[in-house]
Amino acid sequence: MTDKLSYSAILKNGLWSNNTALVQLLGLCPLLAVTGTLINGLGLGIATTFVLVGSNVTVSIIRNHIPKEIRIPIFVMLIASFVTNIQMLMNAFTYELYLILGIFIPLIVTNCAIIGRAEAFASRNKPLPSFVDGVAQGVGFTLVLMLLGALREFVGQGTILDGAHLLLGGWAKDLTLHFYLTEQKFLFAILPPGAFIGLGILIALKNKIQNN
Amino acid sequence: MTGVAKMPDLSTDTARSNQHEEMKRAVIKNALILAVFAFISTGLIAITHILTKDKIAQEIELALVRQLSQIVPAENYTNDVYKDCIVINNIDFLGTDEDQKLYRMRNAEDDYAVLLTSVAPDGYSGKIHLAVAISQQGKILGVNILSHQETPGLGDKIERIKSNWLQQFEGMSSTNPEEKQWKVKKDGGQFDALTGATITPRAVIKTVYKSLVFYQTKNKSLFETNSNCEKSND
Numbered sequence: 374m375t376d377k378l379s380y381s382a383i384l385k386n387g388l389w390s391n392n393t394a395l396v397q398l399l400g401l402c403p404l405l406a407v408t409g410t411l412i413n414g415l416g417l418g419i420a421t422t423f424v425l426v427g428s429n430v431t432v433s434i435i436r437n438h439i440p441k442e443i444r445i446p447i448f449v450m451l452i453a454s455f456v457t458n459i460q461m462l463m464n465a466f467t468y469e470l471y472l473i474l475g476i477f478i479p480l481i482v483t484n485c486a487i488i489g490r491a492e493a494f495a496s497r498n499k500p501l502p503s504f505v506d507g508v509a510q511g512v513g514f515t516l517v518l519m520l521l522g523a524l525r526e527f528v529g530q531g532t533i534l535d536g537a538h539l540l541l542g543g544w545a546k547d548l549t550l551h552f553y554l555t556e557q558k559f560l561f562a563i564l565p566p567g568a569f570i571g572l573g574i575l576i577a578l579k580n581k582i583q584n585n
Numbered sequence: 586m587t588g589v590a591k592m593p594d595l596s597t598d599t600a601r602s603n604q605h606e607e608m609k610r611a612v613i614k615n616a617l618i619l620a621v622f623a624f625i626s627t628g629l630i631a632i633t634h635i636l637t638k639d640k641i642a643q644e645i646e647l648a649l650v651r652q653l654s655q656i657v658p659a660e661n662y663t664n665d666v667y668k669d670c671i672v673i674n675n676i677d678f679l680g681t682d683e684d685q686k687l688y689r690m691r692n693a694e695d696d697y698a699v700l701l702t703s704v705a706p707d708g709y710s711g712k713i714h715l716a717v718a719i720s721q722q723g724k725i726l727g728v729n730i731l732s733h734q735e736t737p738g739l740g741d742k743i744e745r746i747k748s749n750w751l752q753q754f755e756g757m758s759s760t761n762p763e764e765k766q767w768k769v770k771k772d773g774g775q776f777d778a779l780t781g782a783t784i785t786p787r788a789v790i791k792t793v794y795k796s797l798v799f800y801q802t803k804n805k806s807l808f809e810t811n812s813n814c815e816k817s818n819d
Contacts, residue, residue, distance in 0.1 A: 406737070406738070407738055408714070408737035408738075409739075410738065413738050416737070416739070440614070440615050440694060442615055443615045443618065446619060447618075447619065450623055454626030454627070454629055454630055457630050457633075458629055458633045460632060461630075461633045461634060461637045465636075465637035465640040465641045466637075466640070467645065468644040468647075472648075475734075476733075476734060476735070476736075476737045476741055479710070480737070510637060541748060560781070561739075563781065566783050
């Protein structure tokens with residue numbers, strides 16, 4: 374990757390051809406843990422995008438001031454500190470939002486996509502392209518999270534958008550679509566094994582579309 | 586090779602020691618830079634922590650106030666609950682050595698109930714902060730989760746807005762069911778666990794039970810002590 378990459382290429386990379394979840398296969402830990410429902414996927418996606426953009430810009434700004442040999446530990450420290458600070462600030466100043474997104478934030482630390490972008494992109498590019506890259510990769514990741522969440526939610530408990538009011542406010546309560554009622558939830562889809570298989574199906578689909 | 590061998594020993598030594606010096610300098614420089622970054626990032630966290638600590642505590646308390654009406658209907662008591670509060674501290678029953686609070690709800694002459702905060706120290710990922718409302722007779726009026734870090738989609742179902750799991754505690758007391766029944770069904774008790782999460786419910790059930798026992802052992806004295814929360818804040 375070079376400085377010459379156009380913004381549209383950066384966007385296309387993040388959203389499709391170099392998608393975090395479908396191509397780079399990064400960030401699988403939070404991805405597998407959280408995508409039980411579409412709304413949970415969206416929640417983690419928003420929080421991740423936020424951190425990704427922040428860390429990309431920070432890394433890009435200091436990229437010329439850190440020695441190559443120790444860049445990785447420095448990135449790790451920066452990201453960990455960034456995430457912790459965001460968590461505390463949200464807890465203090467946006468308490469309601471924190472109650473909803475707060476549980477996702479510690480998961481972001483385990484997301485290698487953040488350091489992956491710091492290393493592969495932000496440490497070699499100017500702040501603005503790094504910002505765009507953060508947004509593109511974050512949105513790309515979020516879309517996959519939502520898709521996988523919707524898939525598992527549909528198969529597992531027969532709904533789509535369950536719990537929308539938690540993230541979007543009271544008006545969204547009626548958004549939940551019930552497709553069929555289940556006595557017993559289909560646990561396999563809701564638990565992590567379902568996430569592995571769901572993600573596998575999504576990757577296969579993407580490759581199929583790309584090859585055609 | 587022969588050419589090299591004929592070179593004076595001195596210069597090889599100097600070259601080697603120069604190289605050595607250079608490497609040493611680079612290592613020290615990197616170590617220093619790392620230390621500076623570690624200092625900055627830890628420092629930032631420390632500053633944010635100090636700046637937000639009180640605000641966070643205040644928000645949690647406000648949330649407690651907002652949530653009380655979910656578990657105890659406001660028409661059942663007449664006093665100003667949030668000023669009628671005492672500090673309690675008991676590591677065995679409340680799960681932490683930090684001060685917890687106990688709010689008292691009263692009618693004209695009648696003691697109605699208490700709301701106490703306690704901590705389940707053994708959640709799946711860290712502490713779970715609870716608020717337990719107990720009637721004067723020692724029955725649970727309701728339980729709320731104040732804060733937790735359990736896994737989204739699994740352990741977080743303990744939250745009232747995400748499932749009705751918490752409601753199974755309502756009406757229970759420390760003798761109903763008896764102590765050995767205060768467990769998840771999997772462990773031979775009578776409480777439901779959550780799909781895909783057992784550790785979280787275990788921790789909550791244990792702490793709810795202990796909170797009840799704490800109330801039972803103190804009972805009347807909890808209502809009679811003068812309010813002292815304000816003082817402890819100073």
